[in-house]
Amino acid sequence: MTSISQTNPASARATIPTWKLVRLMIQNQWGAYTLYFLFSVMIFAEQLAPGLIVKTIFDRLSSQGAQSDVTFLWGLIALYLGIEMARLFAAIGYEYYGMTFRLLVTSLLRANLMASILRRRSDQPLPVSSGEALNRFNYNEDTGEVTDFPTWIPDQVGKWIAAAIAVVIMARINLTITLVIFIPLFSVIILSRQAWGRLLGTYRQGRLALDAATGFLGEAFGAVQAVKVAGAEEGVVDHLVALNHARAQVEVRQVYYRGLLDGLNNSVVNFGIGVMLLMAGTAIGQGTFTVGDFALFVSYLWFTTRVPSEIGTFYGDYKTQAVSIERLMELIRPEPPSVLVEPHPIYDSGPLPEVTFPV
DSSP states (O other), rough: OOOOOOOOOHHTTTTOOOHHHHHHHHHHTTTHHHHHHHHHHHHHHHTHHHHHHHHHHHHTTTSSTGGGGGGHHHHHHHHHHHHHHHHHHHHHHHHHHHHHHHHHHHHHHHHHHHHHHHSOOOOOOOOOOOOHHHHHHHTTTHHHHHHHGGHHHHHHHHHHHHHHHHHHHHHHHHHHHHHHHHHHHHHHHHHHHHHHHHHHHHHHHHHHHHHHHHHHHHHHTTTTTHHHTTHHHHHHHHHHHHHHHHHHHHHHHHHHHHHHHHHHHHHHHHHHHHHHHHHHHHHHHTTOOHHHHHHHHHHHHHHHHHHHHHHHHHHHHHHHHHHHHHHHHHHTTSSGGGGOOOOOOOSSSSSSOOOOOOO
């Protein structure tokens, strides 16, 4: 087995930027990621057509010649159903290739982490306990956090393309109502960014608290005999309770800040919708806004009003990547950071390699 070289100051704190790690992960599974990207853009772009169809249907129904347009209206309904079916199939591809990318890259990271640990010199123990190290392999923790972030990019691109087109359509129908709805939403971006600063701090604390609890639990299981001989069962349990209590406090703060962000966004969205209803009612009475226009606005509001708040969420999630990346780097140092995403076969399909055992 090849041993790694002696630690040097340059590699002691070496890490890899988030953007570079994302690029390397995408390069490793570019096929699945490309298909996921296409399905993402498709599924969000297809949100635009139903609103236009509903607008046309209501405008035709409210016109005097609606009875002569029965065939045309049924054709629009059939088109609506066809688009929704296409979105359903696109959603299947979206989920399949998104999960394929996540799991394959997660397998790669786990294999590289384990290989790096096995290459460590005998006089270079892990910087954390075995329980803490195991947490970082967990898909619900660091490896999953890191591999999930690249899938945000196509998701955000698709949402922003669809939202931008929708806002242009709404503005061409009634610019005043559109501005009243969306201008307050951009204030959420600033507030979300500030709140994510607090949330990032609790995220780091939460990871440390989780490591402390699971690390101590692993050590306690490994020293059961010593604990029993020393008669320290009660002290061990009390210390574990204290660690879990500290972790619970951090988790509560995380839930609080996330709830604050969601509540803020929902309040602004509901405010915009309420104002839109009042202004639309007045405009319909004046004949400058049709029932079809109102139906289109309602159809587009449910996804366009969510997009501005996601800028802050996306930015915050980008920042949290540094925490998870640093925790993974701790397991491979003093090897270079590139070891984490070093490409090798994953064997997700086809025959598995033959396993040889030492004689």
